[in-house]
Amino acid sequence: MRRKLLLASVAAVAALFHPVAFANSNAGSKLYISPTPQPNEMAKADFEAITDWILIKALGNHGEAGSSTNFNNYDTWDISVIQKSKGLTDAGTPDIEVARVPTDPGQKAVRAAAKTNFNYAFKMVRNDATSVGGTGTIIYNRGLVAGPKRPFGRNEDFDIEVFTIGYNQEEIVVDPTTVGVAPTNTVVPAITGTAEVGEDLTASTGTFTGDAVITYAYQWFAGGVAIVGATTNTLSLTSDQLGKIITVRVAATNASGSAMAFSAPTTAVIA
Known part of the structure; x- marks a missing residue:
């Protein structure tokens, strides 16, 4: 056992001074x-x-x-x-x-x-x-x-x-080029706020992994239908959304690709 440990130590020290060469x-x-x-x-x-x-x-x-x-x-x-x-x-x-x-x-x-x-x-x-x-x-x-x-x-x-x-x-x-890492969603976006007419809802981006720089785009939905013009991270609720559940889709994009994720739905919007 002592001999094995000694040999392992010698090999480790040798690796420090003689790194393994690599050639194609x-x-x-x-x-x-x-x-x-x-x-x-x-x-x-x-x-x-x-x-x-x-x-x-x-x-x-x-x-x-x-x-x-x-x-x-x-x-x-x-x-x-x-x-x-x-x-x-x-x-x-x-x-x-x-x-x-x-x-x-x-x-x-x-x-x-x-x-x-x-x-x-x-x-x-x-x-x-x-x-x-x-x-x-x-x-x-x-x-x-x-x-x-x-x-x-x-x-x-x-x-x-x-x-x-x-x-x-x-x-x-x-020189060789590498392929970048496109965004991948690991935590879905979340909506905060009260689902009530006149109130504002705010969406988080969720968590996307991938190469920087990642940019984000938003699209809000009421009852599963895209709300025209609702493409920022906040949504002001109106009577048009009354009685409907709200979700948001976040699209993450970098130089290597894009990915999308949906939030969980809110409760139905009340008056």
Whole structure:
């Protein structure tokens, strides 16, 4: 028992100084191409405006991409440390390898692009969403396409094609997005006041959970029928409501959605 406690203590201390690392694999990520040539450098909004993205299926490998910047060196007689400055940046020339599917629309788009001297937009969607319904990292770029090369190989090697993408601008990376929490009612609204003609009733919002900011809207009902214009948290009772029960509906809304809840009814309105 003492040995188990000692081992547990050592593990706990080790965790403080060596936190568990987390890394995502490539599994589940997707690569898309737009078959429309893009002659000019593109901003994030330009990529997001594209509507003809085509998924490239059966992607087996994507080579290294991203920014690689040259360093220029210069030394003079009177210094002891070589001086450096940044030069030109290469956005990458990765090979992409696919298991050849002649009828796949994405592969057909890449083959068609390779026969031209135009630049095409690419979109990679990583499988690293941080919440259910959220989106993973999106990486945009634009470049030329060459190929395919065919490795062929031996008897049991797969039939694959290898294309080369020459990216002509720096990538644009959009971090994962999360889906917000819409309102959920946990305590129904309540009505306070006396159900009597000439008196005022007041509605509480009840309790709604969800992401801030939550806004509230009201609708009062008499005998189950909406009272026209009664859309604030107070209601002045008139003879029109005489003999009827009163309820209120509260709608809670935030950026992720909305929810509604009804109060319990009052007693019938008296004179």
